[in-house]
Amino acid sequence: CDLTLSLCVHFHWNLRKRFIYFSKYKNLSPTWLITLTVPLPHLSLRLRSLTPISSSMASIASSTSLQARSRHLAIAVNQVKCFSYGRSNLSFNLRQLPTRLTVSCAAKSETVDKVCEIVRKQLSLDETKKVVGATKFSELGADSLDTVEIVMGLEEEFGIEMAEEKAQTITTVEKAAELIEELLMEKA
Amino acid sequence: MVSRSEVLSLCRALLRAGRQFPHYNLREYTKRRTLDGFRMNKNLTDQSKVNEAYAEAKAQLVVVERTVKLYSLYPPKTKNIMEVKLQ
Numbered sequence: 001c002d003l004t005l006s007l008c009v010h011f012h013w014n015l016r017k018r019f020i021y022f023s024k025y026k027n028l029s030p031t032w033l034i035t036l037t038v039p040l041p042h043l044s045l046r047l048r049s050l051t052p053i054s055s056s057m058a059s060i061a062s063s064t065s066l067q068a069r070s071r072h073l074a075i076a077v078n079q080v081k082c083f084s085y086g087r088s089n090l091s092f093n094l095r096q097l098p099t100r101l102t103v104s105c106a107a108k109s110e111t112v113d114k115v116c117e118i119v120r121k122q123l124s125l126d127e128t129k130k131v132v133g134a135t136k137f138s139e140l141g142a143d144s145l146d147t148v149e150i151v152m153g154l155e156e157e158f159g160i161e162m163a164e165e166k167a168q169t170i171t172t173v174e175k176a177a178e179l180i181e182e183l184l185m186e187k188a
Numbered sequence: 189m190v191s192r193s194e195v196l197s198l199c200r201a202l203l204r205a206g207r208q209f210p211h212y213n214l215r216e217y218t219k220r221r222t223l224d225g226f227r228m229n230k231n232l233t234d235q236s237k238v239n240e241a242y243a244e245a246k247a248q249l250v251v252v253e254r255t256v257k258l259y260s261l262y263p264p265k266t267k268n269i270m271e272v273k274l275q
Binding site for chain 2: 167
């Protein structure tokens with residue numbers, strides 16, 4: 001998964017070009033440096049603007065996306081100069097803003113389709129019944145034994161082995177597809 | 189006192205064991221027989237009967253595992269017609 005951080009960034013020697021927005025904040029010097037050791041080989045950081053808190057003057061990060069090839073990404077973070085009027089403590093929460101880079105860990109649609117197909121065959125459902133990712137097996141009139149059978153059929157189809165505890169947690173089509181993808185990725 | 193999850197695990201174990209036969213007919217038979225057997229006793233309410241059925245199934249699991257080992261020594265030489273994909 002990609003990591004999205006909203007940070008206040010001042011400047012870094014490699015990234016000088018990107019921080020054109022910071023011309024007005026040149027007077028603020030970096031007071032501390034954060035080194036992020038990230039285990040992912042490709043880290044894509046999307047820094048979004050934080051809306052300024054009305055009661056204080058805060059530095060705003062520009063929205064840029066950085067491709068860090070190396071495993072270590074050093075970001076100089078400016079100590080936020082907050083002039084709080086009448087408030088002794090002001091906390092900045094780093095909230096995770098939604099990005100266009102999808103972090104979805106949901107299953108792929110082809111897997112879901114395959115699972116739906118197998119479910120349909122096993123339970124002999126007619127074409128009118130809709131089988132979507134969210135359909136629970138109990139909705140389709142399958143009891144736990146039928147679920148066991150379906151899971152076995154899926155194991156055979158995809159050539160995977162599901163653990164006992166995990167297999168017992170499968171209640172919807174979506175969950176089954178997710179588990180299958182997990183196992184397929186582990187196998188690969 | 190046999191719990192629901194134990195019964196399901198036993199069913200799964202039997203199905204998994206049955207998959208290992210090299211022979212198509214044995215594979216299909218074990219699958220069909222276990223599912224039929226579990227479905228037949230699905231609505232048992234008397235706990236002693238449930239325990240009885242559970243013990244029976246456990247014994248059958250041992251039988252299946254032993255038979256798998258035996259039959260693996262003599263795998264079939266040709267592919268079964270039912271396993272050949274329709275063209």
